[in-house]
Amino acid sequence: MNQMDLSLIDWSRAQFALTAIYHWVFVPLTLGLGLIMSIMETFYYRTKDEKWKRTAQFWMKLFGINFAVGVATGIILEFEFGTNWSNYSWFVGDIFGAPLAIEGIFAFFMEATFIAVMYFGWEKVSPKFHLASTWLTVGGATLSAWWILVANAWMQYPAGMHFNPDTVRNEMNDFWAVALSPMAVNKFFHTVISSWMLGAAFVAGISSWFLLKKRDTAFALDSIKIASVVGIVGIAISFWTGDGSAHQVAQKQPMKLAAMEGLYEGGNGVDLVGFGVLTPGKQYGDDKDPFLFSIPIPKMLSFLAVRDLNGYVPGINNIVEGGYDTPQGTALSIEEKMAKGKVAFAALANYKEAKRTGNSELQVESEAQLRENMPYFGYGYFQSPADAIPNVPLVFYAFRVMVILGGYFLLLFIVMAFFAYKKQFEKVKWLQWVSLLSIPLAYITSQAGWVVAEVGRQPWAIQDILPVSAAVSDIETSSVQITFFIFLALFTAFLIAEISIMVKQIKAGPAKN
Amino acid sequence: MDYSFYQHYWWFLVSLLGGILVFLLFVQGGQSLIYALGGKKEEDLNRLVGSLSKKWELTFTTLVTFGAGFFASFPLFYSTSFGGAYWVWMLILFSFVLQAVSYEFISKKGNFLGKNTYKAFLFLNGLLGPILLGAAVSTLFYGAEFIINKENLIGAKPVISSWQNPWHGLEAVANPWNVILGLAIFFLARCLGSLYFINQIDKDTVRKKSRKQLLINAIGFLVAFLPYLIHLLLKNGMTEDPATGIISVESFKYWHNLLAIPWALPLLLIGVVLVLYGFGRSIFQTKYTKGIWFAGIGTILVVTILLLIAGYNHTVYYPSLSDMQSSLTIANSSSSLFTLKAMSIVSLFIPVVIAYIWYVWRALDKK
Numbered sequence: 056m057n058q059m060d061l062s063l064i065d066w067s068r069a070q071f072a073l074t075a076i077y078h079w080v081f082v083p084l085t086l087g088l089g090l091i092m093s094i095m096e097t098f099y100y101r102t103k104d105e106k107w108k109r110t111a112q113f114w115m116k117l118f119g120i121n122f123a124v125g126v127a128t129g130i131i132l133e134f135e136f137g138t139n140w141s142n143y144s145w146f147v148g149d150i151f152g153a154p155l156a157i158e159g160i161f162a163f164f165m166e167a168t169f170i171a172v173m174y175f176g177w178e179k180v181s182p183k184f185h186l187a188s189t190w191l192t193v194g195g196a197t198l199s200a201w202w203i204l205v206a207n208a209w210m211q212y213p214a215g216m217h218f219n220p221d222t223v224r225n226e227m228n229d230f231w232a233v234a235l236s237p238m239a240v241n242k243f244f245h246t247v248i249s250s251w252m253l254g255a256a257f258v259a260g261i262s263s264w265f266l267l268k269k270r271d272t273a274f275a276l277d278s279i280k281i282a283s284v285v286g287i288v289g290i291a292i293s294f295w296t297g298d299g300s301a302h303q304v305a306q307k308q309p310m311k312l313a314a315m316e317g318l319y320e321g322g323n324g325v326d327l328v329g330f331g332v333l334t335p336g337k338q339y340g341d342d343k344d345p346f347l348f349s350i351p352i353p354k355m356l357s358f359l360a361v362r363d364l365n366g367y368v369p370g371i372n373n374i375v376e377g378g379y380d381t382p383q384g385t386a387l388s389i390e391e392k393m394a395k396g397k398v399a400f401a402a403l404a405n406y407k408e409a410k411r412t413g414n415s416e417l418q419v420e421s422e423a424q425l426r427e428n429m430p431y432f433g434y435g436y437f438q439s440p441a442d443a444i445p446n447v448p449l450v451f452y453a454f455r456v457m458v459i460l461g462g463y464f465l466l467l468f469i470v471m472a473f474f475a476y477k478k479q480f481e482k483v484k485w486l487q488w489v490s491l492l493s494i495p496l497a498y499i500t501s502q503a504g505w506v507v508a509e510v511g512r513q514p515w516a517i518q519d520i521l522p523v524s525a526a527v528s529d530i531e532t533s534s535v536q537i538t539f540f541i542f543l544a545l546f547t548a549f550l551i552a553e554i555s556i557m558v559k560q561i562k563a564g565p566a567k568n
Numbered sequence: 569m570d571y572s573f574y575q576h577y578w579w580f581l582v583s584l585l586g587g588i589l590v591f592l593l594f595v596q597g598g599q600s601l602i603y604a605l606g607g608k609k610e611e612d613l614n615r616l617v618g619s620l621s622k623k624w625e626l627t628f629t630t631l632v633t634f635g636a637g638f639f640a641s642f643p644l645f646y647s648t649s650f651g652g653a654y655w656v657w658m659l660i661l662f663s664f665v666l667q668a669v670s671y672e673f674i675s676k677k678g679n680f681l682g683k684n685t686y687k688a689f690l691f692l693n694g695l696l697g698p699i700l701l702g703a704a705v706s707t708l709f710y711g712a713e714f715i716i717n718k719e720n721l722i723g724a725k726p727v728i729s730s731w732q733n734p735w736h737g738l739e740a741v742a743n744p745w746n747v748i749l750g751l752a753i754f755f756l757a758r759c760l761g762s763l764y765f766i767n768q769i770d771k772d773t774v775r776k777k778s779r780k781q782l783l784i785n786a787i788g789f790l791v792a793f794l795p796y797l798i799h800l801l802l803k804n805g806m807t808e809d810p811a812t813g814i815i816s817v818e819s820f821k822y823w824h825n826l827l828a829i830p831w832a833l834p835l836l837l838i839g840v841v842l843v844l845y846g847f848g849r850s851i852f853q854t855k856y857t858k859g860i861w862f863a864g865i866g867t868i869l870v871v872t873i874l875l876l877i878a879g880y881n882h883t884v885y886y887p888s889l890s891d892m893q894s895s896l897t898i899a900n901s902s903s904s905l906f907t908l909k910a911m912s913i914v915s916l917f918i919p920v921v922i923a924y925i926w927y928v929w930r931a932l933d934k935k
Contacts, residue, residue, distance in 0.1 A: 137651055145644055
């Protein structure tokens, strides 16, 4: 009767998702464009050719417009951990808070300080100092990404901590296991370097517009040359890190992998779905075929997941029902995990009671029972095994959008580089149009990646430890609804303003000689 | 160095960050003065906004780091206050979000909402930011209505911190002392903003108007802050028995704290004198432009000491008005020893950060 209001959980998730989605409209451009404009200023520093200064300054203008909204939406995300996920803030704040604080000390101040030099320092500091400041601004943004992705990776793969029954929270016991967890390292490279792709697509697209308009062509062609190389490097490394990421998901978050593939019945030598259409309304436990149509790539999912063409990959049904072999032993069913989670709850309650009454024997016994069942603690909150299954269609399609568009961009950047370095780009109108129209696709690719990562791990706030239903703050749903719509209106207004300002700035073009 | 040392060290860092943040609110104070100082002259308004635009990110970043520092070192406060006083923190957020975009968009063509809207946003942040932050900080002394029960996490309704009224933080205005500190911080920010303009804007009319604003707002600040300080030092506080963790009421708690920490009272007085010196000399000596530094350092000292006596000496730094034993102290709300130690190592880099900020600030302020 007294349980958390489901609509509160959904609205809190919606508000966080809204903020994160808007934040991620601005951040990848900061990371990608930042790299490109830094390269351009480096050319200026080395060649003393004023054209590179004008080129760098043009892209810096767009960088600044975009940066401001990224900063604004970023602070909201940080505060929302407290305002909307207060249980979470206590339960794992001991681990999660540290990366955020370190991000503030190291990264935010670096960005905030040196961006001022980047914009206001051209006439006040030496060219060397200015160049260093530009790189440090981008370095600060990248460092910021490092720490926030450490925090995010930890939520997907909790490491370096133990549960303390006295404080009723998880506490860090290995800083480096948190800061350098394989998932954090991979996530960082995948996220940051895929943002280079977005920055490259943006620069190439805008530069193509100049070519279509037959204006500032030398500037545009120089920009495209750099962008196409950054794009190729970015997307190629993103494929490599993406493969690493999927492999890690297979080991640590098998349910997410199953959702990514729409895989209900697993097995050995499982096919990868190159493309497919899911059967609408398909649910766990029904007899419907998961796919209306699919193009399989034989045995490839097994290879990607376990590096063995005949390796075993569990599907949603297998994960729910358990009983298959894993390196750690036979997999438990979700129901068994739920039972163990509830044992952990009871053991914690007994531990606290034993401590209050001074019953040391019961205290020791309860603590041992708690430790044994702690890996399943979060499952104790579930009402049914189906609670463990994320939104399969959203994850499945988002994954395909990301991968297919990633392949498209690799091809596009190669073609761009070919024509750019052959000095023929100016003549290829269709490619200029394609480059321009591909800008929104780069954003869709990037957002789709986060949808896979975040929707795929639902219902967990922290994998296996805390579901979102137990992480949420106890506030009225109406309060969250009001702030949701205020944020929606604000962010949308800012996005419109940003696009409008950018369009004006782009039309104004780079400074003339 | 034991657990208690690290808890006290992090409370000191959070207090120092709070002190620096209040100093840096000169940006908000300056924003709240743009109409008064700029009048209808577009050139003056642009100059004021342009000058602040080089510094706003430092205030913003300090606020973010203050929040993150609190999260990392005292997560139970973050969880309880942010999740409970939802509306206060959301209003603070809204006002700072408006600020963040305004500086970048205001002077750009095609800014969709128009230049005047962004000016109004800056003014709004200058007005609301200091008042709301001041009122929120005041609840560290005057308390809030919440109950904490960590064992609820495994109950039917998993809620660790429950707010005990539906106002979710807005009820803080019902206590006039919270409002008074909010106003005191607002006037202080305007004083510091005036001092900043006196220091940065080399134009007689702006400096003259700034000195006038400084006088008016210094009076406002003193009228609000002195009664607050006196009342604070005379009021009851809550104290924790370090042996049992039981919390009880102690008369003149904050006054006792000032006396119990030998360096607190002298530093508080030095801070007050520096603030008054910075104000006074800038008001009465028309060629003097360095008041920001004296008043700024004084502000950092005063705010840091006030925050220190909120938490040191076994003081409850976030009193619960609903259940005294739910109140937060630095001992019962901090992160683990391991985390505090790890972050303490990180904190050793803070002087490097301050050094490069200082260096860059000087480089950009070169004529």
